[in-house]
Each structure stands twice: as C-alpha cells, then as structure tokens.
Amino acid sequence: MTSTAAVTTATLTVPDGSLYYEVRGSGPLMVLLGAPMGAEDFVGLAGEYTVLTTDPRGHRRSVSNDPEQESTPELRADDAARLIRAIDAGPAVVFGSSGGAVTTLALLESAPELVTAAIAHEPPLVELVDDRDTLHAQTEEQIALFVSGDRVGAWRKFMADAQIHMPEEIFLQYFGAEPPAEQAASENFWFRHEIRGTTHFTPNIDALRGAGAHLIIGIGEQSTGQTCDRTSRALGDALGIAPALFPGDHTGFVPDPVGFAARMRELLNS
Secondary structure, three states, rough: OOOOOOOEEEEEOOOOEEEEEEEOOOOEEEEEOOOOHHHHHHHHHOOOEEEEEOOOOOOOOOOEOOOOOOOHHHHHHHHHHHHHHHOOOOOOEEEEEEEHHHHHHHHHHHHHEEEEEEEEOOOOHHHHOOOOOHHHHHHHHHHHHOOOOHHHHHHHHHHOOOOOOOOHHHOOOOOOOOOHEEEEEHHHHHHHHHHHHOOOOOOOOHHHHHHHOEEEEEEEEEOOOOOHHHHHHHHHHHOOOEEEEOOOOOOOOOOOOHHHHHHHHHHOOO
16 A cells, blocks of 8 residues: 655744645545654555655754754644644544654644544553553653763663563664764654653543544554553543554554555544
8 A cells, every 4th residue: 555646745834843744645634643753654654545744843854943842742733733724635534653643642632623533553641551650750761861872772771661672683773873963863852852741641531532533542463561552552441442453563554554554444444
C-alpha cells in the first residue's frame, strides 16, 4: 500500500512557528501524526486517501520561533487542527503513533468536528498506570543524561525504561554515531521540551467518549509487556474499548507498512 502519488509540500505559518507538511494521494483525508517522528516516517501508509503528513513543531523542517517553548500535546493538536483547516479537505481520519497518538487524543478532545475516526497507536499515557511516579522519575533521569551530554546513555535508558528491546547492533546504527545537525536538533528538542509534556498528559475520558469519532486504540503484536502496551491497555480500560493488535511492535509501520496499512483499513472499515 505504499504510494507513488505526487507530493505537494508547503509550510504553514502558525503562532510562534511554522509547520512543514506534505499532501499526497486522493480520496478522503487521512492525517498521520508522530512526535517526534516526522513526515517521512509515515509515507508508507499512504493509500486510497488524501494523506497529510507533517514534521511536528520543533522537529526537522517545522520551526518553533521560541527555542524554549514546551511542546505539549495540546499545542501539537492545535497545530494539527490548523493544518486540517488550511488544506480544507476535512474532516479527517487521524492516525497517531506514540507521542503522535497523544496528539491525536488531544485533537479529538479539542476539535472533534475535524475527526471522523482516530487510531491512537501506543500512546505513552503514563498518568493512567499505577507506577506513574516511577516512570516519570525515569523520564527525568533520561532528560538529565541527555542534558549532561550523554546522548547515547539517554537513548539507552529510554529504550530500557520503555521495555523496548533493540539488538545492540541496531541500537548503535541509530544512536551510536554523531547524528546529522537536523537530527541532533530534533533529539535536543525531544528531550528538553517534549517528552515531559507528552508523558504527563492526562486524557479527558468524558470528552473522548463524547467526541463522536470512531476511536481505535492500537497495540503492536510484539509490544507485550512494554510500557506503551500497558498505557494503551489502561486507556482501553478507562474507555471500555478493547485495544486492536497491529503488526510489529512500537513502530511496526516502519518495517511492514503494507501489513500495517491493511490492518488500518480493516479496522476503519469494520
């Protein structure tokens, strides 16, 4: 289900920043959201939709004019709403993964009229689990490691605390070498200004119930026991929604975009 459709790229000016986005394909609107993952990470999911992808504020080609501005789910949801309104093709099916899933929930709460269906894939909703204090303390330790200059140690602790098991050679491939300047800036923004607000977000359960959109909570088939598996199941329990399994683990759409997109289509059409 990968797309070879022509891509339109543009930048939208928003308060205190600018948002880079891409539009491809045709049909109903689907918005794909990550945090910190950006536009290029989701292109394999494009199919029979008009697909909007974006770099979140402060990452890659999207600019936060205030380098000290905190990236909250509410702020990113407002950015997403502005993009949907700007391209004038909504309401939309919205898929968000990880921090982007938290953005998706915040968007569903604040602008439900823009969303027909939402898939929140493995949102790290730490506030919903009993060991939240421990998990928040671990996040603070990750941030402290990064701020101290130990980038590799920060990512290694991030993976360990999330219970994401990555082979050492793969970990070093992604995090062992000095990153390009754009990636380094994105990681700096994530650790200093985004991870804390994302993991402290508490969803408004009543607002989500009343939003009127078809809400799907997604979990990777290989994510059992990971932190985002637990937080996603906690959200399902709070809403009375049984989570749906997707191929792979936390980022299953990267190695298997065809299988992942087929599962999305199956659930959206059910």
